[in-house]
Amino acid sequence: MAHRLEIKDFRSSVATKEGPKEILKGVNLEASSDEIHVLMGPNGSGKSTLAYSLMAHPDYATSGSVRLDGTELELLTPDERAKEGLFLGMQYPVEVPGVPLANFLRTSLKALKGEAPSIRSWPSILKGYMERLKMDPQFAFRNVNEGFSGGEKKRAEILQLEVLKPKFAILDEIDSGLDVDALRIVSEGICRSHEEGCGIILITHYARILKYVHPDFVHLFYKGKIAMSGGKDLADRIEEEGYDELIGTLS
Amino acid sequence: MKTDDGLFEPEGTASFDFGAFGNMEKREEWKYAPLDVAEEFKEPFKPSLCARVLLNGSEPGEGKAEKLLSPRDQVEAAGFASVGRSFPIRVPEGKTRIEVKNKGKRDSLFLSLRFGKGKSDAVLFFEGEGDGVYFLDAAAPEESQVTLTVICLGNGKRFIYDSTRIASGAKVKRNLLCLGGGFDRYSLGAYFAGPRAEAEMNGIYFACGECYTECRVRVAHSVPDCKSRVSYRGALIGSSARSAWVGESIIGKGAPGSDSYELNKNFVLTPGAKSFSEPQLEIKNGDIVAAGHSSSVGYFDPIQLFYLRSRGIGEEEAKRMIISGFFEELLSNMESGEGEEEFRAFCRKMGVSNGAQA
Numbered sequence: 001m002a003h004r005l006e007i008k009d010f011r012s013s014v015a016t017k018e019g020p021k022e023i024l025k026g027v028n029l030e031a032s033s034d035e036i037h038v039l040m041g042p043n044g045s046g047k048s049t050l051a052y053s054l055m056a057h058p059d060y061a062t063s064g065s066v067r068l069d070g071t072e073l074e075l076l077t078p079d080e081r082a083k084e085g086l087f088l089g090m091q092y093p094v095e096v097p098g099v100p101l102a103n104f105l106r107t108s109l110k111a112l113k114g115e116a117p118s119i120r121s122w123p124s125i126l127k128g129y130m131e132r133l134k135m136d137p138q139f140a141f142r143n144v145n146e147g148f149s150g151g152e153k154k155r156a157e158i159l160q161l162e163v164l165k166p167k168f169a170i171l172d173e174i175d176s177g178l179d180v181d182a183l184r185i186v187s188e189g190i191c192r193s194h195e196e197g198c199g200i201i202l203i204t205h206y207a208r209i210l211k212y213v214h215p216d217f218v219h220l221f222y223k224g225k226i227a228m229s230g231g232k233d234l235a236d237r238i239e240e241e242g243y244d245e246l247i248g249t250l251s
Numbered sequence: 252m253k254t255d256d257g258l259f260e261p262e263g264t265a266s267f268d269f270g271a272f273g274n275m276e277k278r279e280e281w282k283y284a285p286l287d288v289a290e291e292f293k294e295p296f297k298p299s300l301c302a303r304v305l306l307n308g309s310e311p312g313e314g315k316a317e318k319l320l321s322p323r324d325q326v327e328a329a330g331f332a333s334v335g336r337s338f339p340i341r342v343p344e345g346k347t348r349i350e351v352k353n354k355g356k357r358d359s360l361f362l363s364l365r366f367g368k369g370k371s372d373a374v375l376f377f378e379g380e381g382d383g384v385y386f387l388d389a390a391a392p393e394e395s396q397v398t399l400t401v402i403c404l405g406n407g408k409r410f411i412y413d414s415t416r417i418a419s420g421a422k423v424k425r426n427l428l429c430l431g432g433g434f435d436r437y438s439l440g441a442y443f444a445g446p447r448a449e450a451e452m453n454g455i456y457f458a459c460g461e462c463y464t465e466c467r468v469r470v471a472h473s474v475p476d477c478k479s480r481v482s483y484r485g486a487l488i489g490s491s492a493r494s495a496w497v498g499e500s501i502i503g504k505g506a507p508g509s510d511s512y513e514l515n516k517n518f519v520l521t522p523g524a525k526s527f528s529e530p531q532l533e534i535k536n537g538d539i540v541a542a543g544h545s546s547s548v549g550y551f552d553p554i555q556l557f558y559l560r561s562r563g564i565g566e567e568e569a570k571r572m573i574i575s576g577f578f579e580e581l582l583s584n585m586e587s588g589e590g591e592e593e594f595r596a597f598c599r600k601m602g603v604s605n606g607a608q609a
Binding site (some may be wrong): 055058060070077078082083087088090093094096097098099104105107108111112141143160164248 | 554559564565573
């Protein structure tokens with residue numbers, strides 16, 4: 001059965017010296033896990049704020065409603081949201097010194113699923129996932145994201161997506177900084193997750209990833225809300241006309 | 252100033268006379284430690300002889316041992332005047348285990364460790380609830396490879412004065428794990444006595460509850476082409492926990508080609524806990540390879556916590572992983588099996604894990 005994510009009148013503010021500044025100004029979006037939604041928009045339109053706010057990042061104060069399969073997430077902590085099945089793939093994955101990737105993922109699996117694979121079986125299970133993403137198996141023993149290149153960090157995010165198997169993944173600029181081969185490999189990982197039942201909300205600046213990840217819906221994000229929605233053709237229009245011209249047609 | 256042994260003694264008061272140091276309250280070396288504790292130790296006392304010393308499980312013989320350098324603070328001078336027993340110990344190649352257990356009253360003793368040529372790996376435990384002033388002099392001969400790990404456990408009030416003389420071409424690794432639950436003021440010095448020698452000094456301290464831990468690390472470069480690396484990390488749990496770290500790196504006029512770096516990082520886990528970090532670098536020679544230091548006192552990084560929590564890991568567990576990770580790199584540098592074992596046991600007791608046993 002498909003999972004359902006419903007975002008209603010979702011607002012988010014960040015604290016500034018002058019007081020709270022509202023960045024998300026009432027986002028409404030309904031998505032099913034058998035769909036791929038793509039969010040595109042100019043710099044500063046609030047796309048990343050949406051991604052982080054949905055995962056309860058401590059920098060943001062939010063209001064409105066975010067429901068996953070009917071469960072209200074709005075008052076839940078990041079770990080509680082993860083347990084409900086939400087995943088955030090970050091644009092800038094965080095380094096965690098001294099914590100090897102394999103330990104981190106196994107702890108995460110235990111937290112999410114209630115039990116972790118046995119210590120004996122875990123290395124070969126993880127190796128299998130890493131091979132699909134053409135990751136050097138040695139990365140499993142390296143500290144989370146420490147010393148990883150930009151591309152390796154993004155692969156590690158997709159590795160986590162594939163291992164943790166959430167209901168919905170919000171992927172924030174997962175394609176930025178990737179060379180053509182890495183882009184294809186990361187895209188394949190996203191598609192595999194989707195085929196296994198994970199709903200995808202992909203935030204991107206570039207239509208090039210859409211060659212591999214085929215969206216059902218494309219949304220144009222502007223000034224903290226969804227300003228226009230369409231199919232793949234909207235991404236093509238953005239690519240051809242640019243944001244300025246498209247946004248001009250809105251006013 | 253140089254001793255008969257050719258060692259370089261930094262400037263400042265150095266004397267075997269405990270009265271030579273003046274008013275403790277005004278002394279730089281006592282600006283962090285609670286003086287009410289130091290007060291009990293500022294004059295010579297009758298040692299209880301309670302501390303038990305074991306060398307690979309057996310009691311070593313007592314004998315005469317000579318202190319390499321003059322005391323540099325009042326407690327050191329008074330404590331040395333109180334020494335009841337001295338143990339000159341020849342440390343052979345291979346592994347050696349030394350234990351100093353004081354379950355009784357205040358004691359003072361002196362351990363002199365003379366390492367052999369070749370590769371030696373010694374671990375020294377200070378344990379027990381008994382108070383004491385302890386002296387440790389180690390000497391690494393030419394071209395030797397010495398690892399000496401000191402692990403402080405138990406809840407006593409301890410002042411430990413530890414110096415290592417490093418002869419030419421020797422490579423010395425000095426590891427320190429201060430995991431006691433009482434009062435520990437540990438002064439550790441590395442003194443190069445010949446060129447091309449190396450000192451790697453790693454330390455981990457954990458100040459919990461009401462506990463106070465002070466580590467004072469000195470490296471004296473007085474001969475050419477020596478290299479020193481000092482890396483200490485500390486964590487504080489409990490609003491009354493206190494720690495201080497003073498790192499002193501001195502590069503003398505006669506030490507061209509010196510290469511020195513000292514680092515101290517502190518992790519304050521409970522609001523109210525206080526950690527002081529003071530790196531000092533004194534360079535009297537411009538003809539060096541490098542000299543640097545870095546020091547920090549910080550709290551949890553909210554972004555790191557968010558990242559772990561966004562993967563379903565609860566706040567407390569995420570914090571434990573971050574703390575454990577903070578020490579992990581240093582622990583692997585120590586390459587000390589027993590040190591690692593003790594630290595992991597301590598972490599288990601404190602509920603700290605980097606996820607390995609999840």
